[in-house]
Amino acid sequence: MDSTMQADFGIRYEPSSDFLHIWGGEVTNGDKGCGTLFSGETLYFSGAGAREVQTKAFNTLTADYIEFYLRIGGNLPDCSGAETRDEGILLEYSVNGGTTWHLIQEMVPSQYRKSKFVHNVLPQTAKSPRTKFRLWQVKHSGAGRDQWAVDEIRIGSYERMRSLQDNFNNHADPVKSGKWLTITEGVRGKYCQARDYTLILANQQNDKSVVTKDLRLQTGDVIQFRINVGCSTQFRLDHPVMLQYSHDGGQTWRLVHEPCYQESDCNGLQTEGTIYYSGPHGSWQNIIIPVSETIAMHPVIFRWWQPGGYAFSFALNDVYIGPPCPENCNRRGTCENNRCICQDGFTGPTCADTSVTQYGLFDWFDNHHDPSNGWRRILGGSLGLKCGVVDHGNALYFSEDGTREAVTKPLNTTFLRMLQFVIKIGGNDGSFSCTDPSNRNEGVIVDYSTDNEITWNVLKMVEPRIYNTTKEFVTLDLPADAKTDHTIIRFWQPLGYGGLGRSEWGIDSVIVGVNETNAKTFYDDFNMMMPDPYKWLQAESAVARSSCQSGGNALEFSRDTGMYKSSLNSAFKVIHGAGV
Numbered sequence: 001m002d003s004t005m006q007a008d009f010g011i012r013y014e015p016s017s018d019f020l021h022i023w024g025g026e027v028t029n030g031d032k033g034c035g036t037l038f039s040g041e042t043l044y045f046s047g048a049g050a051r052e053v054q055t056k057a058f059n060t061l062t063a064d065y066i067e068f069y070l071r072i073g074g075n076l077p078d079c080s081g082a083e084t085r086d087e088g089i090l091l092e093y094s095v096n097g098g099t100t101w102h103l104i105q106e107m108v109p110s111q112y113r114k115s116k117f118v119h120n121v122l123p124q125t126a127k128s129p130r131t132k133f134r135l136w137q138v139k140h141s142g143a144g145r146d147q148w149a150v151d152e153i154r155i156g157s158y159e160r161m162r163s164l165q166d167n168f169n170n171h172a173d174p175v176k177s178g179k180w181l182t183i184t185e186g187v188r189g190k191y192c193q194a195r196d197y198t199l200i201l202a203n204q205q206n207d208k209s210v211v212t213k214d215l216r217l218q219t220g221d222v223i224q225f226r227i228n229v230g231c232s233t234q235f236r237l238d239h240p241v242m243l244q245y246s247h248d249g250g251q252t253w254r255l256v257h258e259p260c261y262q263e264s265d266c267n268g269l270q271t272e273g274t275i276y277y278s279g280p281h282g283s284w285q286n287i288i289i290p291v292s293e294t295i296a297m298h299p300v301i302f303r304w305w306q307p308g309g310y311a312f313s314f315a316l317n318d319v320y321i322g323p324p325c326p327e328n329c330n331r332r333g334t335c336e337n338n339r340c341i342c343q344d345g346f347t348g349p350t351c352a353d354t355s356v357t358q359y360g361l362f363d364w365f366d367n368h369h370d371p372s373n374g375w376r377r378i379l380g381g382s383l384g385l386k387c388g389v390v391d392h393g394n395a396l397y398f399s400e401d402g403t404r405e406a407v408t409k410p411l412n413t414t415f416l417r418m419l420q421f422v423i424k425i426g427g428n429d430g431s432f433s434c435t436d437p438s439n440r441n442e443g444v445i446v447d448y449s450t451d452n453e454i455t456w457n458v459l460k461m462v463e464p465r466i467y468n469t470t471k472e473f474v475t476l477d478l479p480a481d482a483k484t485d486h487t488i489i490r491f492w493q494p495l496g497y498g499g500l501g502r503s504e505w506g507i508d509s510v511i512v513g514v515n516e517t518n519a520k521t522f523y524d525d526f527n528m529m530m531p532d533p534y535k536w537l538q539a540e541s542a543v544a545r546s547s548c549q550s551g552g553n554a555l556e557f558s559r560d561t562g563m564y565k566s567s568l569n570s571a572f573k574v575i576h577g578a579g580v
Helices: 326-331
Strands: 005-007 019-023 025-028 042-045 052-055 065-072 074-076 079-081 089-094 102-107 116-121 132-137 148-156 164-166 180-183 187-189 198-201 208-212 222-229 241-246 285-290 301-306 314-322 333-336 339-342 361-363 375-379 381-384 395-398 404-408 416-425 444-449 457-462 472-477 488-493 505-515 536-539 542-546 553-557 567-569
Touching: 019 025, 065 089, 065 102, 065 132, 102 116, 132 148, 148 180, 198 208, 208 314, 222 241, 222 301, 222 333, 285 326, 301 314, 314 333, 326 333, 326 339, 375 381, 395 404, 404 505, 416 444, 416 457, 457 472, 488 505
Parallel strands: none
Antiparallel strands: 005 148, 019 052, 025 042, 042 148, 052 132, 065 116, 065 148, 074 079, 089 102, 089 132, 164 314, 180 208, 187 198, 198 314, 208 301, 222 285, 222 314, 241 301, 333 339, 361 505, 375 404, 381 395, 395 505, 404 488, 416 472, 416 505, 444 457, 444 488, 536 567, 542 553
């Protein structure tokens, strides 16, 4: 005899497999009856006589709960009425074949005008080798009145899984893998140039969700997955995918990380939260989130949830929740069976990057078209002067909707001392292209990562100058734990709450440099095509070439830019008696 049940009333589901009787009800599409409760079809009751659904007998000796989605009446043409308590719905169980029934919960109509999730822990007396359940309406006003509907009825047990892992390669129906509580009409396929199978949620008017079974986690475990939202580079603030958790079986949900910015107490963690938008996540992104003490303190389920709409979609792959693999595979691989499966180009037990990283960074954005190659990605920004001259010449100017960030490649900062830059948030001329800031959340956050963007540490929050939008020169000492051969530095402006407008901003003259230990000698014969960035801190309007009968390359200053011309060398130690 079965001990679990999952009735989704979809087109492939046969109600007779789980139910003994359905009186006064029928399966309807989500655009009829009481609408969509969870996904697709529902079991809808509007008949003239008895309205009841009764399950077959289940072995519930090891079962823990029964749950479902319910709506009673409301304001739809075919789902209204049910104004009094005795027109509500009762959930009951029987252990003697239906001779006597015992109440589990009464659902009062006024609390179920919209679809609502109902989760009940089974009383001990409901656990038997042959337990039946029923939902029934005590009273109604006749056919086509006081209607109600139910969907996604489940009977199951808490599994308290220590880990969850799914790459969606092994089961045509992912729900049957035994790892997921429910998936709203998800299909397995290849999404947005993925080479392997993924879990795709698309072509649904209802909300889309992927819900895990319950897990028993520990602080320091990880949530790892690959996600693609919409397969689009176009940012959209609406219809993001949210990663949420629940400690009460899915009755209430919270984001794994809430957005938190300057105006809030964030305990040092400035973040956009676990919200994933098309645009920055419109191509496949590998996400790793350490499990917090708050999440680990109780058994937990997770869900990826996207608001409804046919035009919106997302896909998941390589989901892993549990104890971390060594060094989290450096976010260059997936964790499977406690070992790293590395992405192409990376090997070893931790998928480490063995290539030599760039030593520091110097960028004055004086290229006419693109920033230097020291940047991993720049979103929402380009070179320009629309906030005016920030330091000199072009700046890296951010004005586009959505994510605005500049992230360096991994840099070798082992023996470097500081980060320096010039920044301007908003303009002082009232121009449309560089509007003035109006609140603290329009500031720019500067942080760094030493684990390939898994975790971030704040260096500085550059607050906007509300009434004085002049540029600001910023010099920051690099903390000891930021001095590695793979440090990433990020400049970003929060999206803010509710999609409010933000001031534009620009940065210029970004330097990650100045040696901790200075050289005792200095020499440059300018045989390179450009001034050596490891010897010269700045060389404005300078070209290395033969000039003025130099007999070889010299550093020539000749381009008339209307600005000062200068060269500054990197720091070195001057010893008494030394010459130039």
